[in-house]
Amino acid sequence: MEELCGLDESLVSDLAPIYGFIFLFKWDPSVESKRKKQALEPSEIPKGTFFASQTVQNACATQALLSILLNVPLTAPVELGGDLLTFRDFSQGLTPEMRGEAIGSNELIRRVHNSFARPEMAMIADAPQKRSASKEDDPFHFVSFLPIGDMLFEFDGLKPAPIPHGRCGDNWTAGALKAIAEKIEGIQKSGDGEIRFNLMAVIKDRAAHYRECIDQQIRLICQLEDALRLNPANTPTDPRSDQIQSLLAQNAELEARLEEEQIKNSGYQRENARRRHNFVPLAIALLKEMAATGHLTKFIRK
Secondary structure (H helix, E strand, O other): EEEEOOHHHHOOOOOOOEEEEEEEEOOOHHHHHHHHHOOOHHHOOOOOOOOOOOOOOOOOHHHHHHHHHOOOOOOOOOOOHHHHHHHHHHHHOOHHHHHHHHHHHHHHHHHHHHHHHOOOOOOOOOOOOOOOOOOOOOOOOEEEEEOOOOOOEEOOOOOOOOEEEHHHEOOHHHHHHHHHHHHHHHHHHHHHOOOOOOHHHHHEHHHHHHHHHHHHHHHHHHHHHHHHHOOOOOOOOHHHHHHHHHHHHHHHHHHHHHHHHHHHHHHHHHHHHHHHOHHHHHHHHHHHHHHHOHHHHHHHHH
16 A cells, blocks of 8 residues: 555656555535436446445445455456455355445454454443434545546445446546546535545555566676676677666665665554554553552642
């Protein structure tokens, strides 16, 4: 996943291959009810397309990701793994509603999804039940944008079917960014100037991409060095030597990018571990120790 800070095509030019975009926005029923009419009829969904209705609460992010992964063409260099391939094959003959239920009942998907939930704080037995969402709440929703054949689609589990955004040709990302910009504009016009949005690209792992590029450059350098050794130049300068130096410079830049990516991924792992860890027992232990040493009352008063 690569977070994007804007809708300019230059921001995605270096991220290829991009498999899809995931867009987060404030859900407004007055806006989304109009867009429901833009969706295809269930019978019009392209054959072989994986589309699931969202039947599980708070699962829109997981479904947005699955919509991209399970619609990546079989010819694309993406290894889904046996579990997701089995799930995709199993769900081929199901309706969108049944697929949504299958996502919620799939043990692997449910376990991974729940593992990223924040730990619940300690609950009091006699505490009042959670209230239902009201107009004052800010419900946010994830959707995905991806190409199916030469058409661009928006996948929203709250709609009856994917929403078409026209033909996209080879450069589908430009069409997707334009469609997202129009969606943002529509949300802002209908509301109070909403500015809270998030856009992520689902891409090939950058560390793996840089390693492949580095290996390719090294093979080219070795080939050129072998050619120079077997067929020395008859002139003082040889363009092959300049090419080797250029490849070495490119390799140094790729090595630096790889190191940056590894540092970034290490930071992500630490953040995830902290976000998913339950710190409640630590907080309670600290409060008990402060109470035992007589410091708790003083801090409460302060």
